[in-house]
Amino acid sequence: MDKINILIIEDTSEEALALKEVLEENNYHVVAIASSYQEALTLFYQLPIDLIIIDVFLNGNPDGVTFAETISITPNASKPFVFLTSSKDRQIFERAKLTNPFSFLLKPFNELEVLYALEMAVEKFHGQSNTFSSKDQDTVISQEYLFIKKKNALKKVELSSIMYIEVDDRYCHIVTEKEKFIIQISLGKISNLLDNQVFIRTHRKYIVNSNAIEQIVLADNLLLLKGNHTVTFSGRYKDLIKNFNILK
8 A cells, every 4th residue: 555645845955854754653655845936837747646735925025826727727636735834925815726626734734734735635535425424434446546534634545556345344445466355335335436347356355457367267266366356256257257368
């Protein structure tokens, strides 16, 4: 399970480092700290970034807003972001609102407010319809990742790393290349949200990543997956399995 990658855009080093410490204590990964518009833009296009925390004013200019405006209008470059600022300038606030931030936090920052804002940013960015809640955790599915809340942080799992999904009552066991974890959602619901050209139903209890299949044992109704995982398939899905042209 990977950590969420965060870019901090902040020109005051003490505040940036304090924020970095809070985030890393809560299992987020700060990939970089930028102190200017140009540096932020360069890092944004160079690094894998999931979330951005932006100070509105950089070196006395509202360059944080300019940065947000830039990524908001650039095709396929949009990422969830929150503003963190001490500014009380109403005109700048109105301009910042037009960039559609997911939150607007005031300095000095409150640790829980920042963590909640980041969680909400991910949920809203990827759509409330893809958000599942249980007593212990929240889960968000995007086109490439599964975001799971653990304690005060969100962790991400690449969908491509999932070997298979197994249902157990109201819970789904997600088995990846590295680990296994559980979310509260029905197999049917998660199946509807995944790419059915990649994730195929093989049994009333299983969804399998077709790219993970290494061998089909028709006589035993078995699929041999990467990492020595084995999953059964039922007669109902046998023809689908036989005709799946990428299997070997």
